[in-house]
Amino acid sequence: MAKNPYIHQTRSELFDSAQRRAGNLLDGPHSDTAHLLLAMSMQLHDAKMAMRNPQGQLKGAGTLAECYAARIELLQRNARYEVLLDAADVVLGGKAAAWLSPGYYTGSPYERGIASDAGLLEVLGELEALRKR
Known part of the structure; x- marks a missing residue:
């Protein structure tokens, strides 16, 4: 079995590698793999953005709460998304993606589910x- 050349890459490097590889595959017979790589790389990008060091913001004006607020919100949103996706998959199986996919209209299960804990x-x-049906 070939050695995995990506195993020791950072999230940022994996994001870049996945984006490049997806670009090579997008217009060919492996476009589904390209779309998978693009979706996964965006998850890495979101995680990378969440992990940026807010300490640099403290050099100017700002409190700890202000500097970490965006990071907290992104991490919470990502956690809600993971729970939503997992629960939809458990209940709906192969239909979960279709149930969530129209998710960018106002009031959709996707939008409500990631917006807040109450949602x-x-x-x-x-x-x-x-x-239960």
Whole structure:
């Protein structure tokens, strides 16, 4: 088995590698793999942005709470997304992606689920109702 050349890359390096590879695959017979790489690389990008060092912001004006607020929000949003995706997959199986995919309209399960903890609990309640059918 070939050695994995990406195993020791940082998140930033993996993001760049996945973006480059996806660009090479996008217009060919492996476009599905390209789309997968693009989606995964965006998850890495979001994680990378969340992990940026807010300490640099403290050199100017600002409190710890102000400097870390964006990072906290992004990490919470990402956690809600992971829970939403997992719960939808458990309840809906192969239909989970379709249930979540129209997710960019106002009030969609996706939008409500990642917006707040209360929204996530509401959407989990909807999934629970679907599970009991």
